[in-house]
Amino acid sequence: MGAATVYQLAKASVKVAGIDRHHPPHTFGSSHGDTRITRLSVGEGAQYVPIVRNSHRIWRELEALSGESLFEQSGLLVLTSHDDFDPGDETDFTLRTIGLAQTYGIEHEVLDAAQIRQRFPQFAQVADSAIGYYEPGGGFVQPERCIEVQLRLAEQQGATLYKGETVTHISSDEHGVTVTTDQRTLQADKLVVSAGNWAGGLLGAPFDRLLKVYRQQLFWFELEPGAQLVGASPTFIFTHGLGEGQTNYGFPALPGEGSLKIATAQYHTSSTPETLDRTVSPAQEREMYEQQVQGRLCGVTAKVVKSAVCAYTVTPDHHFIIDQHPTLQHTLVVSPCSGHGFKHSAALGEAFAQWCIRGASELDLSSFSLTRFEGQ
Ligand SMILES: Cc1cc2nc3c(=O)[nH]c(=O)nc-3n(C[C@H](O)[C@H](O)[C@H](O)COP(=O)(O)OP(=O)(O)OC[C@H]3O[C@@H](n4cnc5c(N)ncnc54)[C@H](O)[C@@H]3O)c2cc1C
Structure with missing residues (x-):
C-alpha cells in the first residue's frame, strides 16, 4: 500500500517521502510469497469490484512503463x-x-x-x-515485483525513500504532521499510515484493539x-x-x-x-x-x-479500514488487508494519493470507515 501510494504521489509531481522499517520488498510483513490472487468478481463484497478493476488497469500501465511482467491472467x-x-x-x-x-x-x-x-x-x-x-481474466499478481517496480518508478519521479528506518512517533496540528523516526524528523502536509502488521503497535487505540x-x-x-x-x-x-x-x-x-x-x-x-x-x-x-x-x-x-x-x-468484520485518524489531523490510516488486499493495492495507492492532493478519492471508500466499529 505504501509503495503504491508513494508511486502515485510521485507520478502526480507531489513532493513525497516513503518510510519503511525494512527494505521493501521484504519478507517480514504481508506482501511476499511470489503470488497473490486477483479476480474481478470479488466474493468478499461488491464494494471491492471498482477497486480491483482500477488495479488491473494500473498493473498493465506499470508493466508498460517498466517492461516487467506483473499480472498473469492465468484464469x-x-x-x-x-x-x-x-x-x-x-x-x-x-x-x-x-x-x-x-x-x-x-x-x-x-x-x-x-x-x-x-x-x-x-x-x-x-x-x-x-x-x-x-x-x-482472473489470475495472479507478483507482489515483490509490483512493489519493486512502483518504488523504482517513484524514485525516478522524485520520491525520497527512507528504508531501514522506523517511525517512532507521529504528531499533528492545524498546519500538518510531524513524523519522528529513529533517524530524523520530517514535516508534511499529509500522512498516509500503511504499517500493516505493525499498525496497532504504532497507532495505539482504537487500532490496537481492532487489528x-x-x-x-x-x-x-x-x-x-x-x-x-x-x-x-x-x-x-x-x-x-x-x-x-x-x-x-x-x-x-x-x-x-x-x-x-x-x-x-x-x-x-x-x-x-x-x-x-x-x-x-x-x-x-x-x-x-x-x-x-x-x-x-x-x-x-x-x-x-x-x-x-x-x-x-x-479487522473484526474482515473488511478493510481506510479512514482519517480519529485524533491525528491530516492523517489517513489504511489497513487494506484482512488477507485479501494485494489485488486492490495499486488502485488504493491511487485513491490515497487523491486524498492527499484534494482531500477525497474518486473511488467510494466509505464502507471502510472506522465508524462501523463504534462501540466495539
Ligand atoms: C499469506 C498471505 C496470502 C495473501 N493472499 C492474498 C491474495 O491472494 N490476494 C490478495 O489480494 N491479497 C492477499 N493477501 C493480502 C495482501 O497481501 C495484503 O493485504 C497486503 O500485502 C497488505 O499490504 P500492506 O502494505 O498493508 O502491508 P505490508 O506489505 O506488510 O506493509 C507494511 C509496511 O509497513 C512497514 N512498517 C511497519 N511499521 C513501521 C514503522 N513503525 N516505521 C516504518 N515502517 C513501518 C513494514 O516494514 C512494511 O513494509 C495475502 C496476505 C498473506 C499474508
Whole structure:
C-alpha cells in the first residue's frame, strides 16, 4: 500500500517521502510469497469490484512503463465441492462470486461437477453437487515485483525513500504532521499510515484493539514426475467443507518451477509482528499435505520444496479500514488487508494519493470507515 501510494504521489509531481522499517520488498510483513490472487468478481463484497478493476488497469500501465511482467491472467477457478454443500447457501463463496459476476457483467462461466472433472482433472473427488466459477481474466499478481517496480518508478519521479528506518512517533496540528523516526524528523502536509502488521503497535487505540495479526503459512509442493499441470492449472480457491480450514487456494504450476504453491488461512491463533514464528516445521508441512492436498489435488507430491510465513492484519468484520485518524489531523490510516488486499493495492495507492492532493478519492471508500466499529 505504501509503495503504491508513494508511486502515485510521485507520478502526480507531489513532493513525497516513503518510510519503511525494512527494505521493501521484504519478507517480514504481508506482501511476499511470489503470488497473490486477483479476480474481478470479488466474493468478499461488491464494494471491492471498482477497486480491483482500477488495479488491473494500473498493473498493465506499470508493466508498460517498466517492461516487467506483473499480472498473469492465468484464469481463476472458484470451486465448492463437498457433500454438505447446499446450493441455496448464500454464504458460500463460490455462489457469492457467481452472483457478483452476474450483477457486474464480469466475463465468467459457471461449471457443474461434470465440467469441472473434465476441464480440471487435477481436482480429485469432485462431489456430484459441486459448483465452479471460472473467470478467464482472473489470475495472479507478483507482489515483490509490483512493489519493486512502483518504488523504482517513484524514485525516478522524485520520491525520497527512507528504508531501514522506523517511525517512532507521529504528531499533528492545524498546519500538518510531524513524523519522528529513529533517524530524523520530517514535516508534511499529509500522512498516509500503511504499517500493516505493525499498525496497532504504532497507532495505539482504537487500532490496537481492532487489528489482529494472524500467522499464515505458504507451501510449494513438488510436482509428480510427468504431472500434466504446467500450462493446465488455473489460479484457484477451493472450498472442500464447511467452516474454517476447509478452504485452500493455489496458483498455477509455472514452467521451470516443478512445484505448485498452495495455502490455507487460519484465524484462531493471533500473534504480533515481534513474536511471530517465521519458520515452518516439518510437522506443519506434513499436516498441510494431509489436510489440504492429499486426496484433493492430483499431480502433487508430499515433498515441500519451499515454504514461507506471512501474516494477515485482520479487522473484526474482515473488511478493510481506510479512514482519517480519529485524533491525528491530516492523517489517513489504511489497513487494506484482512488477507485479501494485494489485488486492490495499486488502485488504493491511487485513491490515497487523491486524498492527499484534494482531500477525497474518486473511488467510494466509505464502507471502510472506522465508524462501523463504534462501540466495539
Ligand atoms: C499469506 C498471505 C496470502 C495473501 N493472499 C492474498 C491474495 O491472494 N490476494 C490478495 O489480494 N491479497 C492477499 N493477501 C493480502 C495482501 O497481501 C495484503 O493485504 C497486503 O500485502 C497488505 O499490504 P500492506 O502494505 O498493508 O502491508 P505490508 O506489505 O506488510 O506493509 C507494511 C509496511 O509497513 C512497514 N512498517 C511497519 N511499521 C513501521 C514503522 N513503525 N516505521 C516504518 N515502517 C513501518 C513494514 O516494514 C512494511 O513494509 C495475502 C496476505 C498473506 C499474508
